[in-house]
Amino acid sequence: MSEKKFDIEDRLVEFASEIILFCKDLPTDMTGQYYGNQLLRSGGSSALNFGEAQGTNSNRDYIFKASLSLKELKESRVNLKILTKVNYGNEKRRALLLNEVEQLIKIIATIIKNKKK
Known part of the structure; x- marks a missing residue:
């Protein structure tokens, strides 16, 4: 049985993908659109910036x-905390995202x- 090598890039890509799925299910009111758009940008950007770091x-x-x-990632965490406070989005998925972002x-x-160092 081979063990999968830990890859932070894969985790960041998975996080960005899960953010997309979470945001697709947010209410389409002003609050859902505002925080959803912010979360899409910050969640995806964390993976993209890390990808750029690897090419430096x-x-x-x-x-x-x-x-x-x-x-x-820190911006995404605050956004998810705000959405938790107002109970927006799928509660289970939101909790998993908060755990992963931490x-x-x-x-x-x-x-x-x-x-x-």
């Missing part, structure tokens, strides 16, 4: 791009910290 030529540029990814934030923060 220097540690400084890598840290900058990874920091953008971290910033977008883990991704810790992972990316650790990657940045280790890259700075």
Whole structure:
């Protein structure tokens, strides 16, 4: 039995995909559209910025791009907390997304910290 190698890029892509599915089911009122659009941008951007980080030529540029990814993840976390507070969207999926974003934030923060050493 072979073990799958841990890949942060895959997790970020999966997170962005789950964000899309979550946002598709948000109410189409002003609140749902506003927070849904914000969440789509920040959730997808975290994966895209990390992808850019992997193509950098220097540690400084890598840290900058990874920091953008971290910033977008933190924005997504706050957005999900707001949606939780007002009970918007699928409760189970929202809870899973909150858990995953917390883990991704810790992972990316650790990657940045280790890259700075």
